Amino acid sequence: MYGLWKPRVLGAWRVPASGPVILAVNHSHNIDGPMVMGTAPRPVHFLIKKEAFVGPLDPFLRGIGQVKVDRTSVDRNAIGDALGVLDDGGVLGIFPEGTRGEGDFASLRAGLAYFAVRSGARIVPVAVLGSTERRGRLIGGLPPLRSRVDVVFGDAFDAGDGSGRRTRKALDEATVRIQARLTAHLDSARRLTGR
Numbered sequence: 797m798y799g800l801w802k803p804r805v806l807g808a809w810r811v812p813a814s815g816p817v818i819l820a821v822n823h824s825h826n827i828d829g830p831m832v833m834g835t836a837p838r839p840v841h842f843l844i845k846k847e848a849f850v851g852p853l854d855p856f857l858r859g860i861g862q863v864k865v866d867r868t869s870v871d872r873n874a875i876g877d878a879l880g881v882l883d884d885g886g887v888l889g890i891f892p893e894g895t896r897g898e899g900d901f902a903s904l905r906a907g908l909a910y911f912a913v914r915s916g917a918r919i920v921p922v923a924v925l926g927s928t929e930r931r932g933r934l935i936g937g938l939p940p941l942r943s944r945v946d947v948v949f950g951d952a953f954d955a956g957d958g959s960g961r962r963t964r965k966a967l968d969e970a971t972v973r974i975q976a977r978l979t980a981h982l983d984s985a986r987r988l989t990g991r
Contacts, residue, residue, distance in 0.1 A: 831945055
């Protein structure tokens with residue numbers, strides 16, 4: 797990432813140095829995940845749609861520990877693999893909106909709350925800004941080479957309410973709390989970077 801673009805990384809020190817962590821990343825461009833993987837202070841295992849695991853990308857993505865997920869149904873293998881990352885004290889990367897969109901955390905899915913409450917992992921909000929501002933001339937689907945992309949890490953927080961409950965109601969309440977924290981972080985990151 798540093799060779800192709802000029803990432804400006806802010807707040808990476810906020811990622812806990814050990815223990816299970818979930819990076820909740822806004823998602824408006826295909827380079828958002830690789831940008832976070834390339835700039836995070838710890839190795840990140842992202843949940844990635846199975847359609848990306850094709851050709852030579854398949855062994856590469858598996859080799860760097862990415863988790864393949866089938867988004868058309870409840871993928872129990874992916875859930876088990878993701879919980880395994882957290883049980884081992886690793887870092888799981890999630891796009892909580894489930895797919896690429898406006899990157900504003902407007903339509904959160906319950907998966908993030910499930911993984912956080914089930915594992916006890918802390919959530920670190922991450923805002924990737926600037927990846928969609930302009931298209932490159934060399935490769936139209938990517939930002940211009942050597943352009944600046946900001947990666948802003950927020951404060952770690954717990955998703956649960958401290959009760960240890962894992963009911964549907966508890967997960968719904970956690971999702972509301974998470975959405976408020978992620979939206980506030982994105983607003984703060986935009987003010988901080990001027991984007």
